[in-house]
Amino acid sequence: DARVTQTPRHKVTEMGQEVTMRCQPILGHNTVFWYRQTMMQGLELLAYFRNRAPLDDSGMPKDRFSAEMPDATLATLKIQPSEPRDSAVYFCASGPPSPHEQYFGPGTRLTVT
Amino acid sequence: GESVGLHLPTLSVQEGDNSIINCAYSNSASDYFIWYKQESGKGPQFIIDIRSNMDKRQGQRVTVLLNKTVKHLSLQIAATQPGDSAVYFCAESDMRFGAGTRLTVKP
Numbered sequence: 001d002a003r004v005t006q007t008p009r010h011k012v013t014e015m016g017q018e019v020t021m022r023c024q025p026i027l028g029h030n031t032v033f034w035y036r037q038t039m040m041q042g043l044e045l046l047a048y049f050r051n052r053a054p055l056d057d058s059g060m061p062k063d064r065f066s067a068e069m070p071d072a073t074l075a076t077l078k079i080q081p082s083e084p085r086d087s088a089v090y091f092c093a094s095g096p097p098s099p100h101e102q103y104f105g106p107g108t109r110l111t112v113t
Numbered sequence: 114g115e116s117v118g119l120h121l122p123t124l125s126v127q128e129g130d131n132s133i134i135n136c137a138y139s140n141s142a143s144d145y146f147i148w149y150k151q152e153s154g155k156g157p158q159f160i161i162d163i164r165s166n167m168d169k170r171q172g173q174r175v176t177v178l179l180n181k182t183v184k185h186l187s188l189q190i191a192a193t194q195p196g197d198s199a200v201y202f203c204a205e206s207d208m209r210f211g212a213g214t215r216l217t218v219k220p
Contacts (some may be wrong), residue, residue, distance in 0.1 A: 104156030
């Protein structure tokens with residue numbers, strides 16, 4: 001049963017610290033998405049990759065957030081420096097070349113104090 | 114204290130009844146739409162999608178209707194079960210998600 005995996009599942013950190021979240025997409029999927037979910041804003045798209053190339057990161061605060069795909073089996077989302085307003089659940093999702101559904105991971109719950 | 118956040122529309126139905134969840138979308142150029150189900154503590158799960166050149170699509174116990182004239186999408190769940198209790202999101206092809214609707218199924 002292929003699944004998207006995310007690590008860590010929970011992260012508590014202090015303001016100003018660097019946070020790195022990792023995602024392993026489903027083997028064979030060529031699209032990867034990063035989302036943030038909060039009570040205030042709901043589910044927001046942060047970044048989107050196809051074949052490891054970033055296609056859209058307009059939803060991501062560029063000054064502190066960065067998203068990369070070092071290889072086809074790993075996607076990372078970094079926040080440096082983290083701020084309390086970054087507290088949220090961060091989801092990674094991957095999708096096959098066709099059709100266009102997305103398979104979500106279990107999320108990383110980030111708390112910045 | 115009371116938390117401030119999105120006020121999700123809620124729908125409460127009796128087990129066995131049919132449920133209809135509605136969604137308004139904004140981008141008339143979207144070429145497909147997707148419904149997701151999110152259970153507590155989990156990531157959203159794909160349910161069904163529909164292309165913009167269709168007005169109806171059926172799956173197992175679910176039907177999605179698309180009305181492009183009024184930019185409206187609905188998800189119908191037949192014979193709703195307690196396991197259907199979740200938040201349901203519609204999403205457009207540009208990956209914008211709606212606020213969601215919380216469905217509660219009473220046994």
